[in-house]
Amino acid sequence: MSALDVAVTRVIGDFDLDVAFSVESGVSVLFGPSGAGKTLTLSLIAGLLRPDTGTISINDVVVTDCARNVFVSTQKRRVGMVFQDGLLLPHRTVLDNVALAVRQARGRRTRRGIARTWLERVGAETLAERRPGSLSGGQRQRVALARSLAGDPAVLLLDEPLSALDASVRRELRRLIREVIVASGVPAVLVTHDAGEAEELGDVVIAYDRGRVTGQHLVERPLASGPELETPGEGETL
Amino acid sequence: MTALIPHSWLNALGIPPWIWDPLSISLHAAFEATVVVAVLGIALGYLLARGRFPGRGAVETAFSLPMALPPTVVGYYLLTRLGGPGPIRDLEVHLFGHPLTFTFDGIVVAQIVESFPYCLRYSRAAITVVDRRFEQAARAMGLSRWRVALLVTLPLARRGLVAGVAMGFGRALGDFGATMIVSGAVPMATTMPIALYNAVFYGSHEQAMILALVQVGVALSILLGVSRLGRVRPW
Numbered sequence: 187m188s189a190l191d192v193a194v195t196r197v198i199g200d201f202d203l204d205v206a207f208s209v210e211s212g213v214s215v216l217f218g219p220s221g222a223g224k225t226l227t228l229s230l231i232a233g234l235l236r237p238d239t240g241t242i243s244i245n246d247v248v249v250t251d252c253a254r255n256v257f258v259s260t261q262k263r264r265v266g267m268v269f270q271d272g273l274l275l276p277h278r279t280v281l282d283n284v285a286l287a288v289r290q291a292r293g294r295r296t297r298r299g300i301a302r303t304w305l306e307r308v309g310a311e312t313l314a315e316r317r318p319g320s321l322s323g324g325q326r327q328r329v330a331l332a333r334s335l336a337g338d339p340a341v342l343l344l345d346e347p348l349s350a351l352d353a354s355v356r357r358e359l360r361r362l363i364r365e366v367i368v369a370s371g372v373p374a375v376l377v378t379h380d381a382g383e384a385e386e387l388g389d390v391v392i393a394y395d396r397g398r399v400t401g402q403h404l405v406e407r408p409l410a411s412g413p414e415l416e417t418p419g420e421g422e423t424l
Numbered sequence: 425m426t427a428l429i430p431h432s433w434l435n436a437l438g439i440p441p442w443i444w445d446p447l448s449i450s451l452h453a454a455f456e457a458t459v460v461v462a463v464l465g466i467a468l469g470y471l472l473a474r475g476r477f478p479g480r481g482a483v484e485t486a487f488s489l490p491m492a493l494p495p496t497v498v499g500y501y502l503l504t505r506l507g508g509p510g511p512i513r514d515l516e517v518h519l520f521g522h523p524l525t526f527t528f529d530g531i532v533v534a535q536i537v538e539s540f541p542y543c544l545r546y547s548r549a550a551i552t553v554v555d556r557r558f559e560q561a562a563r564a565m566g567l568s569r570w571r572v573a574l575l576v577t578l579p580l581a582r583r584g585l586v587a588g589v590a591m592g593f594g595r596a597l598g599d600f601g602a603t604m605i606v607s608g609a610v611p612m613a614t615t616m617p618i619a620l621y622n623a624v625f626y627g628s629h630e631q632a633m634i635l636a637l638v639q640v641g642v643a644l645s646i647l648l649g650v651s652r653l654g655r656v657r658p659w
Contacts, residue, residue: 234560260563267564273557277579286575287565337566 189373190341192324194250203397206216206240209341209390213367217384218394221224226424227394228343231375232267244340252413264289266372268344272326274318277405278327280305281314287337304332308366324355331363335370342367348383359396360386404423435442442631445611446619451642453528453615454596457535461543461592466585470573484548491541495601502534502606526608531615534606535596543592551577583611588649594643609631616642 193206203223207214217403231242233249236257239404242250245267249258257374266287274283284301292298308328318326326416327347334342347363348356369372380383385392385405393401434444472484473479478613490498505512508524516524524530541650554577562576563569578585600617607613623632 232560234563244574261566261568264566265564267561269557269561273561275562275576275580277556277582286567288561289566332564343564372429 188243189242189245190231190375191243191246192227192231194227194237194242195225196230196235199407201397202307204398205394206397207392207399207402209373209375211371211373212389213364213376213387214390214392215384215388216297216324216375216377216394217379217388217391218380218400219379222394223397224379224394225345228267228375228377231341232265232343233263240328242359252258253357254300264338266337266342267337268330268342268347270325270346271322271350272330273316274321274329274333275322276323276424277316279314280316280318280321283318283329284333287333290338291387300302301336304336305329307335307369308362319337323351324354324359327351327359328362335366335372340374342370342372344374344376344384346377346379348379356383363387442619443634446614446616446635447638447642449528449531449613450597450617452616453531453535454593455541455594458589458593459534461540461588461596465540465543465588465592466547469544469588470551470577472544472548473551474573474577481619482545486543490537490602491545494605495538496605497535497600498537499602502530502537502602506530506533506606507531525606526613527609528613530606531603531613534602535599538599539592539595539603539652542595543588544655546584546588546591547581550581550588553584554580579633586650586653590646590653594646597642598639599601 188208188210190209192208195202195204196316197203201221201223203226205223205227209310216227218224225233230237230250230306231244235272237250237252239252240250241248241252242373244263248254248256248261278286281298281301284304285294285297288297288300291300302311302314304315308331309331310325310328313321313325313329316406318329326399334344348359353358360383361417363376376387378387391403391405392399434441435445465641468483468487472480503525506516507513507523515586516522520529524533544587548577558576561574598617599615599619602623603613603615604618607618608616614622616635620632620635620639623629623635635654
């Protein structure tokens with residue numbers, strides 16, 4: 187059973203996307219230069235855009251099938267998304283941002299409890315009552331990661347989550363992102379144009395160029411690297 | 425409305441009925457009109473900003489027309505539509521028990537028509553500039569379109585929405601032409617602008633000056649209130 191099956195085409199102006207790939211467990215990285223169609227692919231998987239032709243299945247459930255006019259709305263797809271600049275809701279606290287994404291539980295207290303747990307897992311529990319506008323870039327992405335996983339997604343989509351950050355913060359967050367995703371057991375698709383990031387974060391790297399998949403390879407990892415989820419201390423919060 | 429505060433109290437405060445009566449009618453009518461205008465104006469503004477349907481431009485133009493027309497023209501059409509014999513008048517009698525012309529309710533209707541375009545256009549503009557990516561992020565979080573609108577789009581557009589509602593309230597409060605024609609300036613339907621006109625017309629210049637000053641004070645209070653509301657964090 188694949189976590190995610192994608193076989194779609196989409197034409198936007200002069201750009202022509204025609205890709206097909208499958209994602210199993212772990213982190214799959216869509217790697218390629220800017221304008222290769224990586225972010226467009228994520229938008230199609232999330233249901234933010236419709237493909238012209240093709241199908242998308244999540245956990246073997248068809249969410250898009252153009253031939254049969256099937257299109258499951260974004261909010262029913264159970265995807266979690268991390269955007270390049272976080273896109274935390276600026277008028278809500280960090281805790282509210284994460285709690286709002288909890289869809290598997292009812293009741294404000296329960297949702298906030300789950301949200302706090304995820305903030306702890308990404309080392310952002312001390313930020314709970316702050317507004318996104320007062321956070322650093324690294325803190326915002328920690329919270330965005332917590333928010334994307336708090337809704338118990340079937341698949342996690344990360345759109346260049348580190349590209350807007352300083353090099354030192356990026357290094358720190360790479361480790362955290364991989365640890366948290368692998369420990370959560372949620373299959374993830376991560377978009378990047380950074381080769382080092384692709385190798386460090388991915389289990390599989392899918393190469394993109396000009397709207398096509400040009401290659402795919404497994405990343406070799408030492409067996410000992412199976413991550414245990416750690417909760418960084420307050421001093422480590424970026 | 426005036427019965428809410430006994431005249432004896434107002435007299436004790438030194439506020440004569442010729443100020444309080446039109447002021448209370450103005451505030452009461454403008455408040456009722458603004459409630460209707462806020463709900464409908466923000467809802468239609470959202471549809472125009474985010475909806476995809478043919479004829480959006482025509483809808484906005486049609487609802488904005490009173491903004492470009494002289495208020496007396498709006499008043500004339502309201503008088504002839506609301507007051508003339510026909511199904512509209514029959515409906516008024518069925519709903520209110522009497523025709524709306526020359527009544528307080530008629531003033532409210534006139535003020536709704538006059539102030540609606542301001543609220544609509546401010547709301548549409550405020551919602552249009554909300555970054556859609558926040559809405560996409562919220563949809564990816566599992567929020568329905570309704571919840572995205574209520575929890576994301578409208579709070580992010582709040583400053584423009586507050587300004588639009590305030591503009592509508594100010595327009596309703598200050599309307600003269602349409603209100604004058606629909607109400608006929610009968611005592612139970614005399615608003616502040618009409619009272620000021622009457623004072624000038626009958627040569628009561630001192631009363632006119634005071635009525636004008638009161639309206640300046642009310643207008644300043646609205647603007648200050650809006651300024652403060654715009655800074656308040658939303659729910």
